[in-house]
Amino acid sequence: MTTDQPTLAVSGLDKTFTMHLQGGQRLAVLRGLDFDVSAGECVVLGGASGAGKSSILKMVYGNYAVDRGGVRLRAGNIDIDIATANPREILAARRHAMGYVSQFLRCVPRVPALEVVAEPLVARGVDATEAGERAAELLSRLGIPDRLWGLPPATFSGGEQQRVNVAHGFIADLPMLLLDEPTASLDARNRRVVVELIAEKLEAGTAMLGIFHDAEVRETVADRVVPVEDFTPMSKVAA
Amino acid sequence: MSDERPLLEVRNVSHRYGDRFGCRGVDFDLWPGEVLAVVGESGSGKSTLLGTLSQRLDTSEGSIRYRLHDGDVANLAELSESAVRRLWRSEWGFVHQNAADGLRMQVSAGGNVGEPLMANGWRHYGRIRAEATDWLERVEIPRDRVDDTPAAFSGGMRQRLQIARNLVVSPRLVFMDEPTSGLDVSVQARLLDLIRSLVSDLELAVIIVTHDLAVARLISHRTLVMKDGRVVESGLTDRVLDDPQAPYTQLLVSSILQG
Amino acid sequence: MSAQQIEYNIGYLDEQTKRMIRRTLLKAVAIPGFQVPFASREVPLPRGWGTGGVQLTAAIIGSDDVLKVIDQGADDTTNAVSIRAFFNLVAGVPTTTRTEDATIIQTRHRIPETPLGEGQIMVYQVPIPEPLRFLEPRETETRRMHALNEYGLMYVKLYEDIAKYGHIAKTYDYPVLVNDRYLMAPSPTPSFDNPKLHQSQALHIFGAGREKRIYAIPPHTDVESLGFEDYPFEPQSFDQPCAICGSTGVYLDQIITDNAGGAMYACSDSDHCERTAARADNEEAAS
Known part of the structure; x- marks a missing residue:
């Protein structure tokens, strides 16, 4: 294994949305996107909202289809091109190599918060008790009172859900983390906790790719900013 | 592997x-x-x-x-x-949309879950019953309902019973x-x-x-x-x-x- | 002027029909416990009164046979007397009530208490030949279960009994596995008689006239009454001896003796009872 290879290498990435319900209108979002993220590095996607930043994260995660180009993920035993990998390979990559912290929480209705947070560890074979302890630790650090741990997060406020989501995303030690505005609706205290968590992960060698609207957070955590607008077609409506 | x-x-x-x-x-x-x-x-x-x-x-x-x-x-x-x-x-198992298609409605919950075991050669009543009762618990049906027929169950319970009947043989x-x-x-x-x-x-x-x-x-x-x-x-x-x-x-x- | 005489073919049925039934019987004997379909005919008694048994007897009876007919174990009930008289008329064979003298014994419920020997044939009148009928009403499905040896369902019935009553409550038509292969209904015989089927020296043939099925247990065949390891098959047993002949270990009928519900228990096998009682009288007289 060569350590100088980036954990994530995005090259020549194109993305166009075809909206069949609107007469097949095509919306070109990205053209020829190139960037790398190395271990222990935090790369931030910059640009105005609507530039396609979230789409990039989703393509890296395998959540959006890639029209053209490569999304090479190399971490541990994983070495795949997400753009062409089959679902099984992508699921394996998600389990062993990359995590995703989105703005919105999506989970099964009846599962309690503590289990939601512990789930990524359990899925990786960590003993349920130990996973629960680590989940509890993370939830208290993020200021979720322990009386809520046994309740399903669907009943929580927006900010609480966001923090459960952050805990869910940060609990496992994965080589690659994708962060989609993890601090968006947090107060200053919790924003600070998230920044700390990010710093700890970077220290441990995690590669990070993120979107941060909060300029202060962005400047604190970013090693580099990729200007997404440079890769946006002049006219969004393709031929 | x-x-x-x-x-x-x-x-x-x-x-x-x-x-x-x-x-x-x-x-x-x-x-x-x-x-x-x-x-x-x-x-x-x-x-x-x-x-x-x-x-x-x-x-x-x-x-x-x-x-x-x-x-x-x-x-x-x-x-x-x-x-x-x-x-x-x-x-294999098959869970039907309509529980009545996948259950014997006049046979007790225990009999419904036990049938696949009996079909696979289980011949010890006590063990069949114990296994069936454990499965009822796994699908969140109270143990004391083991002798009730699914006809007396709610729709959700019937469906859970059907799942137990399907999963009992692993x-x-x-x-x-x-x-x-x-x-x-x-x-x-x-x-x-x-x-x-x-x-x-x-x-x-x-x-x-x-x-x-x-x-x-x-x-x-x-x-x-x-x-x-x-x-x-x-x-x-x-x-x-x-x-x-x-x-x-x-x-x-x-x-x-x-x- | 002589009385008008009807000439019956021996055994009432025509030769072609008897041949068809015998062919069916050969198949039934070759596949112990398996229900073989046959073209059930009209006989001069109503369906449900033993037409299957009568057709079997008619097909196998010959001039050197001796026939015994019992109903509920007794030789002297209406149906037994009528069927005996019928074959005496149409086959010209001698009849008997003594079990060991008979070559063919037609029965509705019981197997005689006197042990059966080689060369004897038990003919059963069967109402419902399919043991799985009440659990799985589709004949297509039960036939498939027999074909594929899938008998889990029969155990469900026994399971339900134990769950409900604490023991297997079925006391008649108790299901058996024949020759370790086919599940079989021993007709409405009491479970008391089930052990007599196992490794019997006699041939047992079963006819269901209305359902058009014939099946058989050849001599020296394993017949296992189903049960669980922890709730094995237990034939019925009786605490008291026969009130008439004093026999123990025999199947008893309850006989109501007065309007207050008083009852006595006596042998259901009338031949066995009469002869045991007579023997006891003789011994008493001799002593």
């Missing part, structure tokens, strides 16, 4: 009703521990596909290869009826046909959660037919979208639902969001 090969290899599978195709040219692999959702509107061929895969309908074209418990790979169309029924007894592949439709929303959520946890605990492979994209999203890893008997799109469930490519999938997804 047992994961080296798929459990089910489906190649170009069709089922014909007379000169009309119920489903046509279906291809996919299914791996242990994987949940595959088949979505589409009624008449799209999803139930026909389920019937064909589970050998309740014949395979007019193509092949279905299944990796047996002992590691041998069988072409399902070439198996004798008794071999297929042996699979049904010991390796199958490797379970077919589910709209297992949650017809239930109240809260009951649905509970059932889905139960299915999800059992599937991951038991490393089951599941093919679930549903018209409800929310069900597909909650419990499946992969999704096939069917229309007019054909698969119009397939892939990771979140990819299919969040970035649908086919016109029909886009219609389906947008209909749900607006509905």
Whole structure:
């Protein structure tokens, strides 16, 4: 294994949305996107909202289809091109190599918060008790009172859900983390906790790719900013 | 390693009703521990596909290869009826939309769950009853209901009983046909959660037919979208639902969001 | 002027029909416990009164046979007397009530207490030949279960009994596995008689006229009454001896003796009872 290879290498990435319900209108979002993220590095996607930043994260995660180009993920035993990998390979990559912290929480209705947070560890074979302890630790650090741990997060406020989501995303030690505005609706205290968590992960060698609207957070955590607008077609409506 | 090969290899599978195709040219692999959702509107061929895969309908074209418990790979169309029924007894389960189709309504809950054990040669009443009672508990039916008939159960309980009856013999592949439709929303959520946890605990492979994209999203890893008997799109469930490519999938997804 | 005389073919049925039934019987004997369909005919008694048994007897009876007919174990009930008279008329064979003298014994419920020997044939009148009928009403499905040896369902019935009553409550038509292969209903015989089927020296043939099925247990065949390891099959047993002849270990009928519900228990096998009682009288007289 060569350590100088980036954990994530995005090259020549194109993305166009075809909206069949609107007469097949095509919306070109990205053209020829190139960037790398190395271990222990935090790369931030910059640009105005609507530039396609979230789409990039989703393509890296395998959540959006890639029209053209490569999304090479190399971490541990994983070495795949997400753009062409089959679902099984992508699921394996998600389990062993990359995590995703989105703005919105999506989970099964009846599962309690503590289990939601512990789930990524359990899925990786960590003993349920130990996973629960680590989940509890993370939830208290993020200021979720322990009386809520046994309740399903669907009943929580927006900010609480966001923090459960952050805990869910940060609990496992994965080589690659994708962060989609993890601090968006947090107060200053919790924003600070998230920044700390990010710093700890970077220290441990995690590669990070993120979107941060909060300029202060962005400047604190970013090693580099990729200007997404440079890769946006002049006219969004393709031929 | 047992994961080296798929459990089910489906190649170009069709089922014909007379000169009309119920489903046509279906291809996919299914791996242990994987949940595959088949979505589409009624008449799209999803139930026909389920019937064909589970050998309740014949395979007019193509092949279905299944990796047996002992590691041998069988072409399902070439198996004798008794071999297929042996699979049904010991390796496969089928959860029907209507619990009455999958249960004996006049037989007690314990008898319903115990029957597959007895069919597999269990001959010790005490052990059969103990196993059945444990399974009732796993599907959240109180132990003291073991001697009640499903006729006295609510819809959600019947469906959970049906799941226990299917899982008691530790199958490797379970077919589910709209297992949650017809239930109240809260009951649905509970059932889905139960299915999800059992599937991951038991490393089951599941093919679930549903018209409800929310069900597909909650419990499946992969999704096939069917229309007019054909698969119009397939892939990771979140990819299919969040970035649908086919016109029909886009219609389906947008209909749900607006509905 | 002589009385008008009807000439019956021996055994009432025509030769072609008897041949058809015998062919069916050969198949039934060759596949112990398996229900073989046959073209059930009209005989001069109503369906449900033993037409299957009568057709079997008619097909196998010959001039050197001796016939015994019992109903509920007794030789002297209406049906037994009538069927005996019928064959005496149409086959010209001698009849008997003594079990060991009979070559053919037609029965509705009981197997005689006197042990059966080689060369004897038991003919059963069967109302419902399918043991799985009440659990699975579809004949197509039960036939498939027999074909594929899938008998889990029968145990469900026994399971339900134990769950409900604490023991297997079935006391007649108790299901048996014949020759370790076919599940079989021993007709409405009491479970008391089930052990007599196992490794019997006699041939047992079963005819269901209305249902058009024939099946058989050849001599020296294993017949296992189903049960669980922890709740094995237990034939019925009786605490008291016969009130008439004093026999123990025999099947008893309850006979109501007065309007207050008083009852006595006596042998259901009338031949056995009469002869045991007579023997006791003789011994008493001799002493």
